[in-house]
Amino acid sequence: MFLRVKNEAEILSKLGIEQLNPMQLAAKDTLAVHNNVVLLSPTGTGKTLAFLLPLLLQLDPACEEVQLLILVPSRELAIQIEQVVRQMGTGLKVNAVYGGRAGSKDRLEIKHRPAVLVGTPGRVADHLRRAAFDTAFIQTLVLDEFDKSLEIGFETEMREIIQLLPEIRRKILTSATQGVSIPNFVGLKSPEVLDFLADKLSQLDVKKVLSPTKDKLETLGQLLAHLGSKNGIVFCNFKDSIERVSDYLNEQGISHGVFSGGMEQVDRERTLIKFRNGTHPLLLATDLAARGIDVPELDFIIHYHLPLRAEEFIHRNGRTARMNSQGTAYILQYEKESLPDFVGNPNSEKLQPLPLPAPSAWCTLFISGGRKDKISKGDIAGLFFKQGGLQPEELGTIELKTDCAFVGVKAAAVEQLLSKVNNQKLKDKKVRISQI
Numbered sequence: 001m002f003l004r005v006k007n008e009a010e011i012l013s014k015l016g017i018e019q020l021n022p023m024q025l026a027a028k029d030t031l032a033v034h035n036n037v038v039l040l041s042p043t044g045t046g047k048t049l050a051f052l053l054p055l056l057l058q059l060d061p062a063c064e065e066v067q068l069l070i071l072v073p074s075r076e077l078a079i080q081i082e083q084v085v086r087q088m089g090t091g092l093k094v095n096a097v098y099g100g101r102a103g104s105k106d107r108l109e110i111k112h113r114p115a116v117l118v119g120t121p122g123r124v125a126d127h128l129r130r131a132a133f134d135t136a137f138i139q140t141l142v143l144d145e146f147d148k149s150l151e152i153g154f155e156t157e158m159r160e161i162i163q164l165l166p167e168i169r170r171k172i173l174t175s176a177t178q179g180v181s182i183p184n185f186v187g188l189k190s191p192e193v194l195d196f197l198a199d200k201l202s203q204l205d206v207k208k209v210l211s212p213t214k215d216k217l218e219t220l221g222q223l224l225a226h227l228g229s230k231n232g233i234v235f236c237n238f239k240d241s242i243e244r245v246s247d248y249l250n251e252q253g254i255s256h257g258v259f260s261g262g263m264e265q266v267d268r269e270r271t272l273i274k275f276r277n278g279t280h281p282l283l284l285a286t287d288l289a290a291r292g293i294d295v296p297e298l299d300f301i302i303h304y305h306l307p308l309r310a311e312e313f314i315h316r317n318g319r320t321a322r323m324n325s326q327g328t329a330y331i332l333q334y335e336k337e338s339l340p341d342f343v344g345n346p347n348s349e350k351l352q353p354l355p356l357p358a359p360s361a362w363c364t365l366f367i368s369g370g371r372k373d374k375i376s377k378g379d380i381a382g383l384f385f386k387q388g389g390l391q392p393e394e395l396g397t398i399e400l401k402t403d404c405a406f407v408g409v410k411a412a413a414v415e416q417l418l419s420k421v422n423n424q425k426l427k428d429k430k431v432r433i434s435q436i
Helices: 008-015 022-031 045-057 075-088 103-110 121-129 146-150 157-161 215-229 237-253 265-276 310-317 377-387 413-421
Strands: 036-040 068-073 095-097 116-119 140-143 172-173 193-196 205-213 232-235 257-259 282-285 300-304 326-334 362-367 395-400 404-410 433-434
Touching: 008 045, 008 075, 008 433, 022 036, 022 045, 022 193, 036 045, 045 075, 045 140, 068 157, 075 095, 075 265, 095 103, 095 205, 103 237, 116 121, 121 215, 121 377, 146 172, 146 433, 157 172, 157 310, 172 362, 205 215, 205 282, 215 300, 215 326, 237 282, 265 362, 265 395, 326 377, 362 413, 377 395, 377 404, 377 413, 404 413, 413 433
Parallel strands: 036 172, 036 193, 068 116, 068 140, 095 116, 140 172, 205 326, 232 282, 232 300, 257 282, 300 326
Antiparallel strands: 362 404, 362 433, 395 404
């Protein structure tokens, strides 16, 4: 049994946060007195913590049923929220359920009821139809990025879920988009609206880079050379375009990952892990990565293709210059094409001839053991330092999952490290360690 963190100060300390930002403070105060709340705030401003902090502290740790249900539009956002709840150290059980993996795995995990259930509408609706858990204790429903869930076609499932939750007393809706309408089926009566969309003191700089040809691959390469070792996302409109750009970057020896809806869920998860730990400083992505994914602070984003709508332009740009940090959005523009009105009139960036960025100094190791094996991050670090001879500066980010772990390690140290730690014991389990 985990010890339960009992106050806000302990949680913020565990998260390494000194104080809440104004939006999070307003959300905390509002959720203390209002049952129907709409929270509007830009991507990257901390909406997840804004609603989780007050809601988790109000749950009953003695209750052995689901108390809080959070619906999200994507698997990545479900996983992200699950990780944040665990990092908060409340001791409350949390599980994420989503399409792309066996429903039997979900049912096994939620057999011991989580206090917090996070999931995509399709998968949550399926579990409710099967009566996989008791709904009598679920009094709070969060529709996170609710407009995105509606946009991608989850209205039927969301409507069904709300009908199957008779005890709901509180509803919280969040979005990063201005002017979205709330459907009647949500049943939100006289909601308190917290609108922070205009308050972000963004340091975003939007620039355009002119390409002499319609084929912008060489211009992209020149821009990446200009940016050097910085990290960012290149947005494309089509999966076929991502494959073509990826082939070009591979030819140029530029480290990158690929992220799109056509990939298997496990591959998408591993792509984000490698992006977070620096194995891939560059991500090629569709608008699936425009919001709802857990990525580090980005130095830039690049519009290889511009989106068709202003909303997606805003969401893409919101992946950089987050929380008042600086960042740049670059638009690759064929010199004979015009830009849509929603882009404005960005300044041109002059590119200097520079060598392409060097390959990443990091790589990612897979470990065949995780939390269910009682393995901790400290256990992994201890194995790598003591038996593997790894130096502290050669160890990067450790991500611990239920049944496995992923570790960022300096590429130069990997071969010698694996020869010493593969097939060794972590706690009581002999684990396989390999590079992915």
